[in-house]
Amino acid sequence: MALQPTQPVSGDDEFGIIEPLCAVFRRSLKDAGLKYTPERAQILDTIIAFDALFEADQLLDELKTKGFRVSKATVYRTLKLLEDAGIIQRVLFDRDQSHYQLAYGNAGNTLLVRVDTGEVETLELPELVAIRDKICEARGLKPEGHRLQIFATGG
Numbered sequence: 001m002a003l004q005p006t007q008p009v010s011g012d013d014e015f016g017i018i019e020p021l022c023a024v025f026r027r028s029l030k031d032a033g034l035k036y037t038p039e040r041a042q043i044l045d046t047i048i049a050f051d052a053l054f055e056a057d058q059l060l061d062e063l064k065t066k067g068f069r070v071s072k073a074t075v076y077r078t079l080k081l082l083e084d085a086g087i088i089q090r091v092l093f094d095r096d097q098s099h100y101q102l103a104y105g106n107a108g109n110t111l112l113v114r115v116d117t118g119e120v121e122t123l124e125l126p127e128l129v130a131i132r133d134k135i136c137e138a139r140g141l142k143p144e145g146h147r148l149q150i151f152a153t154g155g
Helices: 021-031 038-049 056-065 072-084 126-138
Strands: 006-008 018-020 088-091 099-102 109-114 120-123 147-152
Touching: 018 021, 021 038, 021 072, 038 056, 038 072, 038 099, 056 072, 072 088, 088 109
Parallel strands: 109 147
Antiparallel strands: 006 018, 088 099, 109 120
């Protein structure tokens, strides 16, 4: 089993308390009246092993390569559940295919998408994080993260 990335426990991040993503997913499923099945665990572990964007079909192929028997419907349902739990996020840049990425720890996620080549680059923009934080502070809110996608073509 893969090492489980962790994320801060709500309200406790100032103390460095973290919990495994499987626990986050279990709690989300329980809240929805669903179970944490071996198939869902295998899907989460496989996603954690990806270090870049992935498509549902790539995930399914990787699961099959590892010898896991999981239906395409189970993969798509689990992707939706993981997205609802905030563990993954959908990255929209292709009208024909949804792409996903692990979202844990991405308190500030900015992507530069080359629509002509399909290349995606993750950008570190501390100035954008500062703007986000300033906007939230002015409204008495605590920023939890952001997502910005920049679409561009070669010029």
